[in-house]
Amino acid sequence: MELQITATSPEHPADLLDLPWGVPLEEWPDKHLVALPRGISRHVVRFARAGDEVVAVKEVGEWAAVREYELLRDLDRLAVPAVDALAVVTGRRDAQGEPLEPVLITRHLDGSLPYRSMFETTMRPGTINRLLDALAVLLVRLHLSGFAWGDCSLSNTLFRRDAGEYAAYLVDAETGQLRPRLSHGQREYDLEIARVNISGELMDLEAGGSLHPSVDPVEFGTAIAERYCELWHELTRQSVYPLAKRHYIDRRIRRLNDLGFDVAEMQIQATPEGDAVTFLPKVVDAGHHQRQLLRLTGMDAEENQARSLLRDLETWMVSQDDYAPGDPLGARPEVLAHRWVRDVFRPAVRLVPRELRGSADIAQIYHELLEHRWLMSERAGHDVGLEATVEDYIRTVLRPGTEAGAGAAGVASGAGTGGSPEPGA
Known part of the structure; x- marks a missing residue:
């Protein structure tokens, strides 16, 4: 059988x-390799330069290689991080x-980076x-797409930090x-595998002195399962919102x-009953909302002000006719934000x-208006709109003259620090 390269793009085979395909991967000369941190793998893996790209090369049986190749291409079509x-x-x-x-x-x-490289210096709890939250988000997205991982673990995940966000990417689909x-x-089976694998990997780090002493591996393994369940419920429960109940x-x-x-x-799809809304979550680092706004x-x-304003901005953007994320003909987020x-x-x-x-700045004023x-909308059972909000805010908060006004002023004071109570669902 002659050498055969099956590739996703016509330029890849040439690169x-x-x-050196005639040499076992373990023996590839340094001139072809790129020194990058590698995670733990049951197979031989090397990073190499092919044209202008850096690629990961993994030796594996033909059936497994072809199967994983097709699975990864399917995940790409489903827009799952992998x-x-x-x-x-x-x-x-x-x-x-x-x-x-x-x-x-x-x-x-x-x-x-693979998780072991990130733990070379002891990470704060x-x-x-946040890393485990990112992994929970990845597992939820995989499951929503119908993908059963079969071996969810830190070792089979890559983590990337970009502009304050944390994201996890599937790197091994062999068992999927x-x-x-x-x-x-x-x-549930996938989640139990994740819990056991992650606890074991954290124990391994603990034994090597690379885990913060306050971190309990078993508790953290259980915590990711709990985070997954909370997130799954919040994302998958079906809700349709009438126009009058946008709040x-x-x-x-x-x-x-x-x-x-x-x-x-966030996507809003109009239906005869109202607006059906779906969300895609992400994990963010401190200061992300300030930078984004x-x-x-x-x-x-x-x-806290930035998070509140961004929440209003994003809700408003998806209601615009020219909001079309990923569509080159749609308005850019910066254009919609200016509007x-x-x-x-x-x-x-x-x-x-x-x-x-x-002494309140305009961001604080608008934040308090949103709160x-x-x-008001929760009490009324429908969205009261901004004009009615401003009128009531001026009357009961800025010019309080009644017992109700004094109470509203107290709520606004709490809202300004992010401490306002949220009514039950």
Whole structure:
């Protein structure tokens, strides 16, 4: 059998031909290799340069290589975070004509690290929590796509930090299965494997002195299962929101925020009964909302203010006719954000008399208006709108003259620090 390269793109075979396929992967000369941190793998894995790209090369049986190649391509079509499959190379032989194992080639994920490299310096428990949250998000997304991983672990995951966000990527799909829909039992089985694997990997780090002394491996393994269940419930429960109850969307986003997640993407689909909303979660680092708001609007706000304003901005954006994420013909987020500042944010703030604002900046004023609107809408059972909110805010908070006004002022004071109570679902 002659050397055969099956690739996703016509330019890849030409770049790959220069690699020493007649040499066992363990013996590849340094001139072809790229020094990058590698995770633990049951197979031989090397990073190599192919043209302008860095690729990961894994020796594995032909059936397994082809199967994993196809699974990774399926996950790419489903827009699930996973490494990109580039090629499968079969028919390899050494200088004596003896057969060598086929290889699977994937694109190296820029900026990513295996978990062991991240734990070389002892990580703080809060950072470990965010990484495990990112893994919980990945597992939920896989299951929503009908993919049963079969071997969820830190070792089979790459982590990437980008502009304050944490994301986990599947790097090994060898044991996976793709189905139209997963049963509860299939998800529970995957989750139990994840719990056992992660606890064991953290114990291994603990034995090597690379785990923060306050971290209990068993508790953290259990915690990821709990986070998964909370997130799965919040994302999969079916809800349709009538136009008059748009504040219910805000309620769902607040629940995700309370779970420690932000909204990476929100879609609203009009139905005869109302608007059906779906969310895509993400894990963010401290200061992310400040940076995001500054990038989109030019406003420099405190973190809690920025999160509140971004929540309103994102809810408003998905209601616009030209909102189309991923569509080159749709309006860019920066364009929509500018329109929101011009048509929503500034008009609302201008309705509040300057002499009544005191020392509060405009971001704080708008944040308090949003909190006031939320409470009014919850009490009324429908979205009261910004104009009615501003009128009531001025009357009961900025010019309190009644017992009810004094109570509203207390709520606004709590809202300004992110401490306002959220009514039950």
